[in-house]
Structure formats: structure tokens, C-alpha cells
Amino acid sequence: TSSSRRESRNAEKNGNLKHPSSKWSKGRRNKANKSVSRLHHSKNTPDPVRGSPFATVTYSPLSSKKESSDPSSTTGSSSTSKSGQIVYTYGKAQLLKQINWLPSAETSLDQEEPSAKEINVKHYHERGRAAAALIGNRGLSVGLQVSQFANETSKYMFDSSYDRVMILNDRIFENGSAICYRLAQELAAVSTAKTTAASVTTALKNGNGTEGETKVDTEDGLMVGAQMDVEEDFDGGRKMAADWFDGIKVHHVDFPSSEPIRVLGRVIIDAQTETSTTGAGRKAVSRLSIVDFDEQTLRQTRLDLSQLRGPWSLFPGQTVLLEGINPRGSLFTVQRVHHERILTLPRAPYTMERPLTMVIASAPFTARDDLLYERLTGLLHYCATDPPDVLLLCGPFADASCSLYSEVAETFEEYFEKIVGTIMGAVGSARTEVFIVANHDEVTGSFVYPTPPYRVANFYKNLHFLPDPCLFSIEGLEIGVTTVDTVRHLLDGEYCSADAGDKVKRAVGYLFHQASFYPLNPPPEDIPVDVDMLNEFGRLTRVPNIMVCPSSMNRFVREINGCVCINPGFLDCHETDGSGSYARLVVYPPEQTAEVLGAAAATVANGGDSNQQGREPTSATVVQPSPASYIACQIVKS
Template identity: 35%
Template sequence: MEKCLMEHVFSQRKEDVPKENTPDGSAVKKLVSQGRSPRAVFSPASFSPKVATPSTKYESRTNSGDIVLEHGNCEGASWSARTKFTPVVAHDEVKHQRFRFMFERLQEKADILDDVIHELGQELLQQNNLSEPTNPTVRHAELFVAAGRVCCDANGRLNPTSVLLESEQSFGCGKSVALDLSQLETYSLFPGQIIAIEGVNLDGKKVIVKKLYTDIKPVLADSLPTFSNDDGPLQVVVAAGPYTQTDTLMYQPLEDLVSYIRNHEPHALILVGPFVDAKHPHVEEGKLAETHDSLFEKIVEGIMEPLRGSHTQVVVVPCWRDVHHHVIYPTPPFLRTKRLMYTNLHFMSDPCQFSICGVKFGVTSVDVLFHLGKEEISYPAQGSDRLGRLAGHVLSQRNFYPLFPPAEELSVDLGHWEKLSHLPVAPHILILPSDLRYFIKNIKGCLVVNPERLAKGLVGGSMARLEIKAAGQGSQFPVSVVAQILKI
């Protein structure tokens, strides 16, 4: 009898779910062809009316379209494609079916970490004309050189008295040595950072550091854009998830972004996850009446159908927080199902490097700036631009995620990390979405962009738009970029 009662309740619940909340592909096309808002397309099926209730706080905002930051001389920028050529998006494809993870042996992990010490350590020694490194764990009464990885000798975060150096020579036997930083005028360190030092070790237990070397000069991309200025500048829009407020799953900011793209028709739209955020309250509480995969496909259709026939290329980068995807970093690209066969849709891995008409982009969805900011120690405390310094660590360490061990919330596969996270050549434009304040900075010859989030809590967030031109002869950099951060 209890079984029959449960079946009756479940059948009633299924009947209560409005069918129009789960449109199929034909319904999506019908909505778009009728010129209706894609909001009904983005809206998920749910057992709770709160999920499909528009956010009144978002709709009542007064700062929509406000420009909050500019980079370069934006006077005269059109932000719309003057010549509607179809840009070529090229990248090293990551095969989803070959993306096996968490199969590493301990020795393989050790070898990978040791290789990073050797490679970056040699770069530091060569760039600073230092002698060959020695083992820092033994006594040295005279000044010596060593290179290695910064480690923490404490249960909490790194502090000036808990800094250890794990060198390549001592890695095999698991040894490390404490560093005394008291004689340094300035430093900026975090766990996992590869550094070189000059110092003395009088007792074999602690190295008194006399000089510290951390700044590895990045190798800049020297490829030239394949478009000419006669074609008009390349227009690119960048946005990062979450794409909906925390009190609803209506995806109103994403709807407004699609409207902006339809009106301005940029050459490329770069969308960074999460799309179906595992940390969203309604997702955590299980209020959806459809699968997470179905909701994601619905979201992508809501983006792509209004752009059908458009020259705008859409680049989609996943996130480990996407509830329907793999909770691993690096993250494989989304699977391309039959519903998502669009010629102008490109699924990338996270992190990824790709080029649009010869302009090289690097993107990661992980909030590496926030993670580094929580673990970094810097002296003096207010000595430099913090956001620029954090972004500089990514370029100096030639890695999308140089922090080790990683943040507790992040599962990192070191095998794929070695293949996909390294930045042997810095891109023209590096996109690092973060919860930290938006910025656009030229750092070491690379333009670093943090567009922040398209949705922030209960309100709307921001996005970035870039106008890219081929630089003239004699210019130090192959591209010239003006950019803006604006409120959605």
C-alpha cells in the first residue's frame, strides 16, 4: 500500500510540472523565430516556483550598460564588427574520450613536480647569471645558490616564519630546509612557487637568505594577426559565470548578454563557466525537475539559436563547478551532443589556449587570483599593486595554476596539469575571471583581463569587450588592444 501511495504522489508531481518549462529543440527555434524573449528557453523545470521567478532586484537595477573601467584610448571604438568576416578559431583539441584522470602513481606525481623545479629553476639561474645550484639542506658557511619550490611548515597559511625550500637535489629523499627572510627588503611568496636564492646555512637547519629571485620573464607570443586593419578591428566579448542570481535560475543576465551580442554582432564571444553552478542554492537543494545535462543543453541552445547564421563565433570554456561535468582540474571540454551541433560553437578544455585570427588567448575558469591571494605573503604589505602582482605570478611561473598544494576545494590531476596548465609562451590576451575586483592590465607584455562575474549574488555583474587591431610596423607588440568593463 505504501508503494502505491508513493507512485500516486510521484505521478501527481509529474503532472504538476508545466510542460512549457521543458521545451525541446523545436520549441527553442519557434520561440526565437517568433522574436520572443529567450527567458522561457533558459528557465528550468522545477518543483519550486522560486526557481523560475524573475529577480526583481536585478530588473530594478539602474547601472545597466555603465562603463566602469577603460583600457587604452577608447574614443572612436565602435564595439561592433565593421566587416562581418568569420574569424578562424584554432586550438589544440583535447579529446574527451581520452581524458582519463586520477590514475597517477605517487612516483609519477613526484617526477612531475621535480621536472617543474628543474625547468623553471634553470630559467631563473640563466636569466640572473647565477652559478650551478647546490643542496641547501647541508651546511654552507659561504654564500651558495639553490633553487626549489616554496613549501609551508605550518598547519595554516604560509607566514614569514614557516617558509621552506624543497630543492630538486633533496626532493627524492623528501628533505626541505627552512628559510630565514629577515634580511630581505621585499618578497612575495606562495606555496608551489619556484624560486632561486643566494644565502648561507651555518647549522644545516636554516638558510639565511641574502638574495631572492622569483621573476621569470615570460616568452611572449610573436605570431601576427591574420586580419588587416582594412578588415576592421577584431571585436571580442568576454563573460564569466555564474550567469544567474543566487535567488533564481532564470538566467536573466545571460538573456541580456545574448541581446547585446545580437545587437552588436562581435566577431567572437568567449563564455567561461560555471553554467549550471554546483554552488547555486537551488541546485544544492535539488529543486530542479530535469537533469543537469538537460538544463545545460537548454542554456546553450538559448545562446546559439538567436545567433544562428551569425558570423559570431562562440567559445565555451567549462568549469569544475559545473554540476553536470567532471569535478577535476584541468577540466575536459563539454560533450557535443546532437542538440548542440552548431558550426560556430567551440567547446574548449579548462585551461585552454586558442587563437582567433592569429590573436592568441589563454583562458582558465578557476579563480587562481583568489586562491593565490589567500596563500600569498608579501613584504612590505602595501608595497605594490596586489591584483597586478597576483596576475604576474601566473606569467612568471608560466602556469595557469602555479599554487601547490592547490586550494582544498579543487581536485588537480597532475598528469593533465603538466600538459594543459603550462604556459611556455604567454598569449597576447590572458583571461583570468575572479571574484576579486575587475581589471585590465598590461603585465610583462601580456594583456590580462578579469571581467569579474556576469552575476554576483542577487544582482548583475559585469563583462568585458575588446577591440583588437594589428599593430603597426616598429611596434613592440603585434596587437593593439582597447577594452572596457561594463555592467550587464
């Protein structure tokens, strides 16, 4: 019987323990010294780890966290209870009410739904396929200009110091011309206003109204400064070297003058000046200098910003047009700063025929001390339950700075293939287009910015790998993405007045007005920027409808220059409370007003040229609907 067998085994065991022989002891030592595979996922692996869709074979535990078996334990309950909490909302309320953000009603698949840690790829695939069958396969029109993207054939770190200087100088000319063009338009508007005021003054003098004459005289006095600026711009009497940018006279930065002049150049930090801070804790502005637009001489002059009035802000690498005096030619006293251009504002996606839903999430996708990807698993479960039209994921998926990846018993390429395969198996629906944006910190990617897109061996028809940065369109909706924390880097490197205003608006405005995804120069040491590749693949020539800028700053959804700028936060933010976040948004077909239809007809009548002056067409002449009227966004805790 079974009881007798147990008794005999126990007796044998006890006998061996009481009377160990030398042979048995030698065998025991050999058994202890026998080489045992260090590969985990054995019988001792916890069940939650076994059930993770992203589980891999490693030489060390997948997680260093000690999970308590006590059901009364509250570990992780705070972060779990916050999942699904809305922390930021943008757009009209009626737009948010017209779409069901919650998961679909329970089906037969939902009734036997396991826990989030036990969801497998097959379960994901079935849910996504069922949801696609209910909703229908409706393809999206995706526009990608591959020729403007960084790729594996792009050579990086091949530019010499001379090439970098020439590239930076070209950027000064391009941005400087755009800044001067805007200033010339403003001066022309002032001149037109003065001419109109003079006409009104003449008409009133011919009449008998002294009160109106006094009012016009006051307005005429306000125009004197503008008239002096115009006369200074078009005065060719000076013999010193100067240049003209779109009708604006610009002197070299070391040109001595006790009268106000304009200089054009790039802001730099004087390396010979010691780092110091003001009493308020802000960085001292005495370190700032400006490099001239002349690439042959590379003249530079220190800046004195003590005479500036009103809000101002500068950062290294910024192209600016400064007004001020330079009595000795060695210190330019700034009186006014010009750094904005006339932006090409985004056009509403009138070609869109139906609402477009998107889910946006950014790395890190797993905790710092494990490789379980629990937050990404939860996000994929949400997308499989209620599939969006677009799932945008910003890398890295396997951060090279995490030491746990060095213990993975697979090649990095195989491990990355497994991650991508798990994501696509979880979505499992041809309706959802998956966009994965590269990052230079990926273990399998190129350590350079701009970063070429990822590559995998398997083919997925609804998967799109994008470089970092990139600008693409979906159903006529232009979307710009960069996975580098540009906003944080710009704010950390900028110098500004105490009343400079909204810092997020400033940082995003730098990208638009400098026409670059990363205008900061020099960058931080951990950002491997290639100047040549950035000049070719990192340009931001127009303002997109949506700008995705993942940042370690507080989450935000802001409308800046007609663009909806989104910081979805990190899916696993590695904070003490462990609360990550992602963004979900819906875009409705905008309503076409009579003004828009009339402008479109005028464009067709002009042969498709909406601007016959040779400049890029702007949306200022066309009445565009507010983005909040057709775009709604929410940031949700994961």
C-alpha cells in the first residue's frame, strides 16, 4: 500500500542519515559540486513571472522585488487603485462624451479573463481578432516620407569640425533670414499704419475738429520710433561691413557703435567664464556670448543683458537677432531680442472621413528592478479590449542603461524580436496600426541622434517602425514625434528673466521657431547628437497638428501655435508611487466653414499656389478651426 511504501522510504532515509557511509558521503559531495544550469524559469519560478507575456530566460531573477504572500498586504495597492485615473484633459466636453473610453462590454472572452499578470499572447490575439470582427477592418491612410528619415545607410560621426561649423553657420543664415523677414513685415506694418495716420491727420486739419487732431498727433508720436528704425535699416551711409537679410541691415557682432544697431548670430556659453548663479538660484547670464554669422572669422562678443526690459529667454544654440549698442566692440548691451519667425501653421485634416482614435505611450515600459513589463501588459490588455485605430509607442523597450538586460540568456536581437512579437500578438488586429519610434538608448539600436528605425526579421502588415525624430501623417493629420527629452534639456539649458512666462510654451516654441527637433547646442553628454544628420533629418519645417514630446516633466496637453503638444508621461515612471501614464485621444473630422471653402477655391484658381510671393504659405490668411474643436485628449494613469 501507499502507507507502507512511505514508511519504508522514511526508514531508508533515516537509516542513511544515521549511518552514512564513505561512498554515500562522496556521492553527496559530487552532487553538490555538480554544475547546475543558472537559467531561470525552473520549478522555483513564481507563477506571476511564468505567466508574463514578456517572460524571458535569464541568468538572474527577472525581478528583485519580494512579493508578499499575505493577502492583507497593501504593497502596490495604491498604484493599482490609481490605474485609469484621468490626470489631464484637453478638448471640448462634447467630444469626450461622444466616444466610449472604457473597455467594451464583456463577451465570452471576458468572462474567463485571468489576472493581468497571467494574460498570454494567445488570449490577446483572440480578443483583438474578435474586436476587429465586430468593428470591421477599416484601413488608414498613412503618409511617410521615407527619403527624409534617418536609415541604416546614413553615416554618422563622419563630419569634421569644419563641416560642423559650416552646418551651424548655414542654420544661422536660414533661421536669421526667417527672423529678419518677420521683423521686416512688422516694420512695414508700422510704416503703413503711420501713412494711414498721416492721412487721417490731414483730413482732420482740413475740417474743424481739434480734438481729433490732438489724438492723431499723439499716435504720430508713437510712430517716431518705428520711423527711426526704418531709416536706420535702409541707411547705407555706414562704411563698416554689414549685411542685409530681407531688408534688415545687420552688422557684425564686434562692430563698435554707440548708437543702436542690429546683430545676428548664435547664442553660446563662454567657456572661459566661471559658472555662477544669482541670488535667486538662477544661472548667471554673464556667461552668454554671441557668434557672428560670418563663417570665415567666427567673431564672437559677450552679451550684457542688464538693460533688457520685459520677458526674455535665451538658450545655447539659438539663432537670434539682437538690438543694442556696442561702444567698444567687446561687450554688446542688448536692448531687444528677436527670435521668432512667421510659422507655417498646421492645416486641419479636412480629408478625414471618420473619427480617429489613438493611444500614445512612452518608455520605460517596465520597472527599474524587473523585466516583467507589467505596465505594458496592462496597456496591451486595454488596447486588445477596445482596439484603437493607432497605437504609438516611443522607445526604448530595452534600455541599455539597465543592468538586468546583461543577464538575458538570449541575444539582444532575439529578445527585441520577442518583445515586438508579443506586442503585435497582443494587438492581433489589422484595424490597429502600430507605430514604434526608435530611441538611441535601445540595446539593439544605433547610439546616435537622429536614430534610424528598428528592424525585425518578421513582417507585420500593421506595424510601422519610425526613426527618432519623425514627422508623418495619418488621414491628413500631421504628427511629430521625438523620444529625446528635448523639453527638459531646453529648460535646463536656457537663461531667462523672472517674468519669462509659461516654460512649456517657451520650450515647445523653441522647436517651432528654430525649425529643429533639437535646437540645443551643445547637447548634454548623454545625447549623441550628430550635427550633420540632425541638419538633414531633424528639421521641423512646419508646425504639425500633434506634437508628441515625452518628458520627465509633469504631464501636459497644451495648444501651442495651433499644435496640440502632448507629454504622455512614462508608462512606468519609476517614481515612489509607481504611477505611470499614457495618453488617449480622438480626432474628429473638422467642420469646413465658408472661409475655408473660399480659401480652397482661391488656391485652386491660383494653380495650387496659395502664396505668390515665394514664401511658404501660412495659415494666418486662412481661417482654421481651433484644434480643441476636433481634437480631444486625456492622460490616464496606467
